Amino acid sequence: MKMSSMLGSRFKETPADCQLDSHKLMVRGGYIKQMTTGIYSLYMPTKRITKKIENIIREEMDKIDGQEVMFPVVMPASLWQESGRYDSIGSEMARFKDRSGQPVVLGMTHEEAAVHLARGAAQSYTNYPFMIYQIQTKFRDEPRARGGLIRVREFTMKDAYSFHTSQEDLEQYYEKCYTAYENIFRRAGIPEVVAVKSDSGMMGGSVSHEFMLLTDCGEDTIVLCDCGYRSNMEAADCIVEAPETEEAPLTKVLTPETKTIEAVCEYLHAPANASCKAVVYQKNLTDEYVIAFIRGDLEVNETKLRNFLGEEIHPAEITQESGIVAGFIGPVGLPEGVTYVIDKSVAALNSSVCGANEENYHYTGYNVKRDTPDAQIADFAKTYEGAICPVCGKPHIRISRGIEVGNIFQLGTKYTKSMEMTYIGQDGKPHYPIMGCYGIGVGRLAASVCEVKHDDYGPIWPMSIAPWQVHICAIKATDPEVRAVADELYQKLQDAGVEVIYDDRKVSAGNMFSDADLLGVPVRVIVSPKTVKRGAVEVSKRDKSLREDVAPENAVEYVEKLVQTMLDEFK
Template sequence: MKMSSMLGARFKETPADCQLDSHKLMIRGGYMKQLTTGIYSLFMPAKRICKKIENIIRDEMDKIDGQEVMFPVVMPASLWQESGRYESIGSEMARFKDRSGQPVVLGMTHEEAAVHLARGTAQSYSQYPFMIYQIQTKFRDEPRARGGLIRVREFTMKDAYSFHTSQEDLEAYYEKCYQAYVNIYRRAGVPEVIAVKSDSGMMGGSVSHEFMLLTDCGEDTIVLCDECGYSSNMEAADCIVDAPETTEAPLEKVHTPGTKTIEAVCEFLHAPANASCKAVVYQKNLTDEYVIAFIRGDLEVNETKLRNFLGEEIHPAEITAESGIVAGFIGPVGLPEGVSFVIDQSLAALNNSVCGANEEDYHYTGYNVKRDTPDAPIADFAKTYEGAICPCCGKKSIRISRGIEVGNIFQLGTKYTKSMDMTYIGQDGKPHNPIMGCYGIGVGRLCASVCEAKHDDYGPIWPMSIAPWQVHICAIKANDPQVRETADALYNNLQAAGVEVLYDDRKVSAGNMFSDADLLGVPVRVIVSPKTMKRGCVEVSKRDKSLREDVAPEAAQAYIENLVQSMLDELK
């Protein structure tokens, strides 16, 4: 490709609305153009990168016997009503009616379509297991679109769905997909991606992992243990804490005027926060019934865990006078009738703590969970924290980091096949619901995440495997006959040898040419100029500045081909 013919411009100014480095560099570098919030058109460099990522994904999916298919973008609402997700998913899913008045949706994920495709087709146990996948554009009306291609509304995604006749078979295949994902990220040039335990959210299922690229700008909070390698998304991480030593005491109501916060009551009673009971009030989305989460005073509620425990959606409560709840003095003993509550396991180990007395200006001391609320439901719904106890090795070694999710895998079980009545005839001659797995990777997000991880102040440093081109020839003063002849010959010969070459043949200054080359981030750069010609060479360098070599023009082609191949081999 000759840059004199390439659409797209590069510029020095940083767009004001770009927060992430990848967003800034990909706008400045002429990779994409925003059409509207969270929706982008891609120029040729970004399209070439995404195509290479797709090919890596496709190759790894084919190696584990994936069958590439294509699902519709538009689906009838009735399909999603079968699974129950038409009502449970909110405004993120685009709903509209076709010309006949039938309700339809835009695909944001394709579990329902996968079941529909396989249902009635795979009718015997002998046809299992199998995996189908697609690489396709999807739409999710994301309310927090940000960061360029990191969080968008329209995106290209690989989604795969496996079907099995036993949990053991699913688990074995899940491990294959797990390893395929490790291979994909290594081949894409980001082997530092890690897998973490995660919450399956709206996808359902009991076992799931997210693949995270650790970076300070990430929007996900990651829980890590450097001692044993434990890793989890914050939403799914167990919270294990030491219980302070306390002496059992009788439950006693004490006057605590004006102490509506944990800090105030603990200061008033000279009690530590880790021996106090905090109330966080929610309402159930469907009924607006109150549910109160009681947790140790020094901890925070993990709302994802709480939702999962309750089995329904919740929102922060609006406490009314009619509720009987006394804000600032709420406790688990003597709550108004009809108000349900749950207790975090951090409180269960305390036999003497401070809690609200459900009366203005009064608290209890001596609260003992087992003695005073013996029938209360107890679960882990606390956020873990820096220095907490690792649930794997038991050491106080939890570390909190940030990351970008670049893929996920789920063991879905029979959530969709049962609700959508997909069955096969087993060896016993009886109908059974297949067990499913689900495996997703966002192509554009991975592209932007690689840029986030691999860049300097001047532009991206694309790994050879996904770079838009492998070699960038900069012909400085291309009107010089010797420069033009040498650069043209090298361009033509490398292309004929199968090397992907971007040729800057424009009549622009060396400064502009090098600035554009930095923004395009091609791994190998070749400079042909009157100065190099005078030295009897061309200058070959790596974008990451780890190599700079003068090479004779007649030896340049072989040298560059070997360099490209060696950089590809490093990723294997």
């Protein structure tokens, strides 16, 4: 490809509305163009990068017996009504009616489509196990689109679905996919991706992992320990040491004007880790109140609380009619009909301070087992830096940030059961297949690589996914000798099967090098009057680890070997 013919321009100015480095560089480098919020057109360099990522994904999926298929983007609402998700998913899913008035949806994920394709075609246990996958455009009306291709509304994704006759078989295949994902990220140039325990969210299922690229700019919070424990904050266990407190009688005390946990603890000279604070929510469907009681020095992990309750909640608006006394809420003496749940951090205390459900009064000596023996107890606290690791038992938890580049789920029979997909087992009876689900966002992966593989001047693309392998810069291309050497090198490298971008434009050396940095091609070959004069071309690496003069007659062989050596790093 000659740059004089390539669509798209590069520029020095940093766009004002770009916060992430990958977003800035991909706009400046002529990779993407925003059409509207969260929706982008891709220029040629990005399309070449994503095509290589897709090929890596296909190779790894095919190695584990994946069958590539294609699901529709538009699906009838009835399919999603079968699974129950048509009503449970909110405005993130685009709904409309076709010309006949039938309700349809734009696919944001394809579990329903996978079951639809497989049911009827896999009716006997002899058809199992199998895995089908696609690489397809999806649309999710993401309310927080940001960061260029990191979080978008329209995106290309590889999603795979496996079907099994036993949980054991699913678990074995899950491990194969886990390994395949590690291979994909290593081959894409980011072997530092880690897998973390995660919350399944709207996907359902009991076991799930997210693959996280650790970076300070990531919007996901990751919980780590040196022993190898890894979890998304939403799914992380919170284990804390209970302070030594002696059991005491439940005693109501006057605590005027102490509506916060900090104020009451200061007034009563009690430590926050020996107090019980209330966080009030309401159920989305009914507006019924739910009160979460948690240790005063901890915060509620709302995802864990939602999972425990089995329904969506939102921060409460406390009315006078509710009978809830804001600022003085406690587990003892709550109004009738109010649901409450107590975090295990409070249950571990022999004695604590809590609200008395009366204006200006609190209790001291609250003991969960004695004073509220029928209380529901759960873990819904948010873990923190220095908390106890649930694996090694040491207070070594640390918090990091990351970008989710892939996820895998053990779905169980959530979809096959709701959509009545069955097969006849060896016993002659119908059974529901057990499913697994495995996703990777292609554009997000490309942008994530850029996020961690760049310098101040532009991306440093790994050879395995770079838009081109070699970038020829012809400085003063109007010089006949320069042009002759550069043209011949371009043609011979192409004939040798090397992917080459050739800057043949009549621009300054500074502009040419700046654009080359923004394109981030791994190997650069400079042909200029100076190199011609000394009987050489200058070969360098984009990461600045190599710069060497090579005779023009040896350049093709030298560059071929260099490219192959760099490709071999990703096998």
